[in-house]
Amino acid sequence: MLSPLQDMRLGSRALAKRPGSVVALCAAILLLLGPDPVSAQDPLLVRADSLEEAYGEHPGLGNPVVHRLAGDAYAVTGLFHSSGEPGVNAGVVFGENSVVFVDCGMSVASGRFLWELASARMTGNEAVYLILTHHHSDHVFGMKVFRDKGATIISHSVAGWFLRERGGQYKAFIANMEGWSEKEADSILGDVLLSEPDVMIDDDYVLGIDGDTLRVLVTPGHVASELAVYDPKSGTLFAGDALYEGMPPHTRFGGADEWHTWVAQLERLKELRLEAVVPGHGQLSSSALLDENIEQLRLLLRDVN
Numbered sequence: 001m002l003s004p005l006q007d008m009r010l011g012s013r014a015l016a017k018r019p020g021s022v023v024a025l026c027a028a029i030l031l032l033l034g035p036d037p038v039s040a041q042d043p044l045l046v047r048a049d050s051l052e053e054a055y056g057e058h059p060g061l062g063n064p065v066v067h068r069l070a071g072d073a074y075a076v077t078g079l080f081h082s083s084g085e086p087g088v089n090a091g092v093v094f095g096e097n098s099v100v101f102v103d104c105g106m107s108v109a110s111g112r113f114l115w116e117l118a119s120a121r122m123t124g125n126e127a128v129y130l131i132l133t134h135h136h137s138d139h140v141f142g143m144k145v146f147r148d149k150g151a152t153i154i155s156h157s158v159a160g161w162f163l164r165e166r167g168g169q170y171k172a173f174i175a176n177m178e179g180w181s182e183k184e185a186d187s188i189l190g191d192v193l194l195s196e197p198d199v200m201i202d203d204d205y206v207l208g209i210d211g212d213t214l215r216v217l218v219t220p221g222h223v224a225s226e227l228a229v230y231d232p233k234s235g236t237l238f239a240g241d242a243l244y245e246g247m248p249p250h251t252r253f254g255g256a257d258e259w260h261t262w263v264a265q266l267e268r269l270k271e272l273r274l275e276a277v278v279p280g281h282g283q284l285s286s287s288a289l290l291d292e293n294i295e296q297l298r299l300l301l302r303d304v305n
């Protein structure tokens with residue numbers, strides 16, 4: 001787990017958009033510390049800076065911050081969300097000849113950002129996977145980028161059903177909900193094209209990547225199609241919306257039965273060796289976030305009983 005100071009130094013892309021006094025303070029600290037050897041060498045962190053210049057103020061990008069985790073895992077926090085801050089998160093894990101993306105943001109621009117970011121470490125010959133933690137717009141709208149690149153896309157079968165049966169109307173639904181014209185939706189969300197994933201699972205699944213494994217865990221509660229991805233090598237849990245940071249869990253897609261299931265799943269996740277926890281929304285966290293979310297769900301359950 002990165003210390004707050006390391007995190008601030010690595011997340012250089014975010015600094016440019018912060019208020020002047022914060023930028024000045026960070027600049028002063030950096031001056032005292034000298035050149036940052038990590039961000040100077042890590043290709044994704046270097047690429048993040050150049051992507052900021054290339055994208056400018058694209059309305060569908062948000063304010064992404066790239067975090068290098070242990071092993072070969074990265075998290076991206078703060079991607080565009082139609083409701084604003086703190087945005088939506090995603091992950092990237094590299095194998096020797098593979099790259100696995102976890103979620104793809106709420107816009108084609110977010111998906112493209114993730115792809116171009118990871119490309120900084122890719123040769124072009126890798127096996128590429130995209131795991132969708134569930135079917136909600138903020139986690140799947142960038143999927144066209146990965147489909148076009150030939151990625152193998154993995155989701156829960158319930159998410160697969162939704163993407164196949166309802167995916168075609170989903171962009172218009174979001175535009176309507178947000179009060180956007182078709183033109184506004186196009187400029188923000190891009191050419192959203194949803195399709196049925198290649199691999200659809202109902203039970204926990206092990207994805208082999210070059211001798212290592214990623215564990216795809218079925219973790220219903222927020223929705224029935226919820227998946228979490230665990231990288232044992234780095235001790236990273238990409239939790240999707242099984243976990244929220246900085247806000248209570250979004251419970252409006254279920255009732256008491258689903259929330260009981262949710263708590264049981266979070267208890268199960270506590271058994272993992274966790275070095276970093278990447279929630280679907282909010283800041284990077286630690287295993288303590290599991291207890292926080294469990295507590296919030298239990299309070300809710302107490303109120304309805």
Ligand SMILES: [Zn+2]
Nearest residue numbers: 136138241280
């Ligand atoms: Zn979400």
